[in-house]
Amino acid sequence: MRGQVLFAIAMVFGASGASAANDAPICPDRPSKSTGECTVPAGRVQIETGLVDWTHDRREGATSNFTTFGATLIKYGLSGKADIELGLTPVQTSSVRVAGVHDTATGFGDMVVRVKYKLTSDDAPILIALDPFVKLPTANHRLGNGKVEGGLVVPMSTQLGKSGLTLSLDPELDLLADDDGHGTHASMIQVVNLGVSASDRLSLSAELWGQWNWDPAGTVRQASADGSIAYLVNKDLQLDAGANIGLNRETPDVELYTGMSVRF
8 A cells, every 4th residue: 555655656746747847948027028928837836036126217306226136926837828926026225316315215015916827829820818917015105105006918929930030019908096096097008029039048139118107197108128138047947137228208217137037
């Protein structure tokens, strides 16, 4: 009897190991602002971490810097088509200098819960997924607005013939709290991303990002031109870096970041 139990356990772990060995290379959402349509294989855990992310802006006599350390998205594969994700930021710092007055704030960031579901098979000509999310207000009042917010991203991508290029679109519709805290309004985001695999391990991407935030106090339009690079160390580990450049006065001047993704 004992031998049968040990044999059954060995079969389970052997099957699990074989499944992991057959998994495709890691497919994280980072880098870039684009959201991939791929999900984590069933039963596996994936951690995508922004080691450092620094945003700088100067406008109307004010200089601001916003930095996050260790912003992480933890994913667990529920099936071959779905995963559940938890995003958290253990440390974020805001620094604003105006007319010689320097104000800083440091603390834990808001948390985000997501569920991603693939609508198409892996060999479909156009890959599509649904990625709804809810933001939980865990940041203090100086670093967050204290409101529950949410939205839906619809990641889409397609291979451009035999060019090695991948075109991705990420339409997003959000429901955000009004700036005065007394209501909600809609916001829309669109990302157009063009990616290329320079080699089996190295990939590059360029994108245009835009947001239309229809707050009752006044519509805010932001836009940026972004570039990123990712290096696949092995099938379960990827390193990355990127830069985002603001294209109008309402968008931060520059954002620089680096991070990593690992799958277990």
